[in-house]
Amino acid sequence: MFVVPRPPSNEAERLKILFSCGILDTEKDERFDRITRLSAQFYDADAAFIGFVDDRTQWMKSVHGGGIAPWADRDQTICQIVIASGKPLVIGDLQSDPRLQGHPALPRLPFRFYAGVPLMTEDRVAVASLCVLKHAPQPADEFELSPLQDLGAIAMDELDLWRRNQDLRRLADTDSLTGLANRRAFDAALDRAWRRFQRTRRPLSLLLVDLDRFKLLNDCWGHQAGDEALRRCAPILSEAGSGSDDLAARYGGEEFALILPDADGAQALETAGRVRSLLASARIPHPHGIDDLVTVSIGIATLGPELDPGLDPGLGPEIGPEIGLDSAGSPETLIARADAALYRAKQQGRDRSVVYTAA
Incomplete structure (x- = not known):
């Protein structure tokens, strides 16, 4: 009987x-497609894939052949066994093996034979699996495993090169100036987060954060003072995010900007609250700021479950209801919504957080 x-x-x-x-959630890459293609050809398999397994899902970086979904819930996969054991x-x-009896995915699978190897780091950490599948069953003891392991090692070499290129x-x-991601990195990260939102349908939030009366700071004290204010704000933004993929x-x-994958409206509001609280504690001087300190206005937009109307986050005088899970057409739409909320925060007196609403 199958046990997760x-x-x-x-x-x-x-x-x-x-x-x-x-x-995760990056575009197709020939380096990995080549490995799944060779795996399928060598074993005369009907499908082959490389799947990366995070805490909730298995996401396919490369698939050769049909019958493989682009992602699956982790506890619905067979590869979770490979990841757990290494x-x-x-x-x-697959249909008669007693270890899989009662596995929830079996009724949907068009395959009978499965072979998978873990993709292991040098520290023996399994981050993904390379698998081949066949429609017809095949005696397990007749399967030659070593070529699949060699191909898995090549895939890990490609992943290591990927990581180095990422660095x-x-x-x-x-x-x-600030040590944060620049605009190009932001655009790439938001694109990945958008694809993740489309794949998982879990929430995605974006915060746009603007220093209030920044021109006056520059005009009164000079651009060096403005640069110093920006430098001191940067670690506050980094510290405010709490998710592993926040940027x-x-x-x-x-x-x-703060990109918050998997953060719903309430979590986005909490993050905005941390930004403003940490900034208040930093006490960055401003010649014409509230209490002569730098403050920020924050615009928030979220795609995901609606915010509880009874929530009182205490983040400013204007907190609108969250938008629901919708079919907004692009990452640019999310930016436009956060920007509209930021504009409203400025209109209403600055030093506050405003959530985008359709109104």
């Missing part, structure tokens, strides 16, 4: 490594 396996003992480290790769798994007949890209995508960026000029 417990996560591996190094699950926290595994997820940290996986998220640091920055590979060992190869060969099943001659180099991060250097190029860093704002030199703080300098959006442009005196405006910052």
